[in-house]
């Protein structure tokens with residue numbers, strides 16, 4: 001039985017993750033970390049399930065008092081990093097969906113995992129279809145080096161580009177030579193018009209109400225384009241990946257960054 005702590009229980013992802021854990025015979029929710037409601041239980045908070053599960057505002061207090069195997073981290077970048085680090089320091093294995101960690105933070109967590117010999121999975125996107133979109137894009141980039149990434153998310157998202165777009169760009173970079181795209185003399189009339197520049201490819205972030213999580217990777221070459229597209233229509237799309245990562249994280253002693261390394 002895996003004992004689970006969820007950080008961000010009132011969030012869009014956290015509330016889905018609670019349902020996931022409740023539906024699994026081998027997972028048991030033992031605590032939640034929330035920025036409010038310290039000392040209460042889930043059943044005391046309006047909108048949360050009728051469960052006698054304690055809520056902590058302070059992650060370190062939670063990890064010191066509660067015996068747990070896995071932290072499912074679904075909050076915001078800065079706090080999510082602190083939670084992840086503290087969990088590993090307390091022997092609790094993080095499964096991280098929170099996006100927006102820096103390269104330095106990822107390196108710090110890799111170092112900590114190797115020091116403590118503890119597993120951690122950080123997945124910018126838990127949807128299996130999105131992972132396939134990234135893998136297919138990596139293959140396509142071997143033949144089509146000119147590529148733009150267009151990611152579209154709801155307008156409550158804090159980080160841009162999305163974790164998925166960053167991961168896609170990193171995977172494409174690993175499979176093609178650097179290429180400066182567009183016209184050598186091009187000029188932006190409005191700053192940002194051509195998007196972010198990552199290794200010569202362009203990343204565009206759309207933020208609009210009504211969207212969930214969507215990405216198109218468009219490749220262009222002489223006389224043709226290829227578009228690889230994924231849409232998450234609801235947050236249920238991410239739950240299978242969280243389940244997979246929660247099983248895998250118990251078997252490893254390192255940081256795995258990206259669900260493609262688990263599938």
Ligand SMILES: NC(=O)c1ccc[n+]([C@@H]2O[C@H](COP(=O)([O-])OP(=O)(O)OC[C@H]3O[C@@H](n4cnc5c(N)ncnc54)[C@H](O)[C@@H]3O)[C@@H](O)[C@H]2O)c1
Pocket residue numbers: 007008009010011012013014033034035074075076077079096097098099100123124125126127156238
């Ligand atoms: N990896 C994936 O597949 C995937 C999918 C969806 C979202 N995400 C990421 O998961 C995270 C959460 O997404 P969401 O849509 O649920 O967001 P949300 O805004 O609905 O929820 C965020 C939660 O974090 C909590 N929070 C905010 N500040 C906090 C703090 N300082 N301390 C503790 N808790 C705090 C909020 O109370 C809320 O419960 C984001 O980083 C998002 O990018 C990842």
Ligand SMILES: O=C(O)C1=N[C@H](C(=O)O)CCC1
Pocket residue numbers: 099124125126153157161162163164165212213
């Ligand atoms: O809703 C979000 O925020 C999402 N963030 C992830 C990202 O940054 O790629 C994955 C999809 C949803």
